[in-house]
Amino acid sequence: MEIQFSRHRRLRSSANMRSLVRENHLRPEDFIYPLFIYEGENIRNEVSSMPGVFQVSMDNLEAEMEEIVAHGIKSVLLFGIPKTKDACGEQAFHDHGIIQVATRFIKEKFPEMIVVADTCLCEYTSHGHCGVVEGEKVLNDESLELLVKTAIAQAKAGADIIAPSNMMDGFVAAIRAGLDEAGFKEIPIMSYAVKYASAFYGPFREAAEGAPQFGDRKTYQMDPANRMEAFREAESDVAEGADFLIVKPGLPYLDIVRDMKNTFNLPIVIYNVSGEYAMVKAASANGWIDEKSTVLEMLLGMKRAGADLIITYAAKDACRWLKEEQ
Template sequence: MQLQFSRHRKLRSSANMRALVRENHLRAEDFIYPLFIYEGENIRKEVSSMPGVFQISMDHLHAEMEDIVAHGIKAVLLFGIPATKDECGGQAYHDHGIVQEATRYIKKHFPDILVIADTCLCEYTSHGHCGVVKGEKILNDESLELLVKTAVSQAQAGADIIAPSNMMDGFVAAIRAGLDEAGFTEIPIMSYAVKYASSFYGPFREAAEGAPQFGDRKTYQMDPANRLEAFREAESDVAEGADFLIVKPGMPYLDIVRDMKNNFNVPIVIYNVSGEYAMIKAAAQNGWLDEKKTVLEMLVGMKRAGADLIITYHAKDAIRWLKEEQ
């Protein structure tokens, strides 16, 4: 009996055949590597919930950057942990704040590396929220003034890209106006446009020492159940001047990444967040998953979903594994 059916396996017959027809690829240029810069000296402390990720002080920054360059990473995302915190997060916009100092150092000694400055207040405020607090309410418009000051100070220090992550209404419009007024008309904004109030941020809050001291962030970060809300947030940010759109977290929100890619003509960035990283690390350490295969499958899945760039703590390992496969 002659059956009529398609033979799709013809294009899977060998490693070279599979490579020939592969639709999505990972490259070193796709990755943005987060760094946690700790104010102080002689600090290189591994984050207990994120094996392989360290808080480092400025005296360890040069060696870290040499390693980053050697791996072929082209961009870093800076988070700062200051020595002192206050109600208004003053160290976020201080001329000699830890992110500003790290930015100056990197641009002086590694000028080709793109420095992306996370623009938020939570690591710098004593209450751990991303804006100005009155009672237990996070004030939107009053927070914008401080976020603009932070963005301008980061640009003055040499940041190549400003990445506001605070989720205050109007934050892109305010920061764009502030940067333009200060003469930084060519500095792009990488907006955390679609940032969900996620349970996957736990390890990051240990790394950045920025956990809220009361309540939660559900009044300004998005409800994980919502999809259409992502369109509203992204549309506003693009209209206000965003040059990139970030979706955060990554793995549970690949549908949102595809929505953003299909509807907005700007680069789409996915943040492969700390909880996603920690889960794979824990499973690999217990022998439950093959770390290399799992990480590369996850990252290429993010590209397939529509991400142009991936912020990931796996960047160094992923690049090394990709080179091994060449």
């Protein structure tokens, strides 16, 4: 009896055949590696919930950057941890703020490296929220003024990209106007356009020492149940002048990544966040999964979903594994 059916396995018959028809690929230049810069000296603290990720002081930054460059990574995302914090997060926008100091150093020593500056206040405020607080309310418009000052300070220090993550309404419009007026019309904005109030941020809050001291961030970050809201947020940011759109977190929101890719003609960035990274590390340490295969599959899935760039703490590991496979 003759049976008619398709032989899809023809294109899976060998490693070279599979490589020949592979639709999506991972490259070192796809990755943006987050760095936690700690104000002080002789600091290289491994984050307990994120094995392999360190808080580093300026005297250890050059060695860290040399390792990053050696892996072929071309972009870093900077988070600052200041010595002192206050209600307004003044260290975020001072010329001598830790991110401004680190940016100037990186651009001097590694001029080809793309420096993305996270533009927020939570690491710098005593209350741990991403804006100005009155009682237990985060004020929107008053926060914009400080975020603009922060973005301008970061641009003056040499940041290549400003990445506002605060989720205040109008933050892209305000920062774009402020940068333009200050003479930084060519500096792009990588907006955290679609940022959900997620349970996956826990390890990051340890690394950045920026957990809120009261309440939560659900009045400004998005409800995980919502899809259409993502379109409204992204549409606003595109209209206000965003050059990149970030979806954060990554794995639970791959549908949103595809929505953004199908809708907007801008580079789409996914943030493979700390909780996602920590889960894989923990499962691997217990021998439950193979870390290399799992991480590369996750990152490839993010590319397949539509991400052009991936912010990931696994960037150094991924680059090493990709090189081994060549």
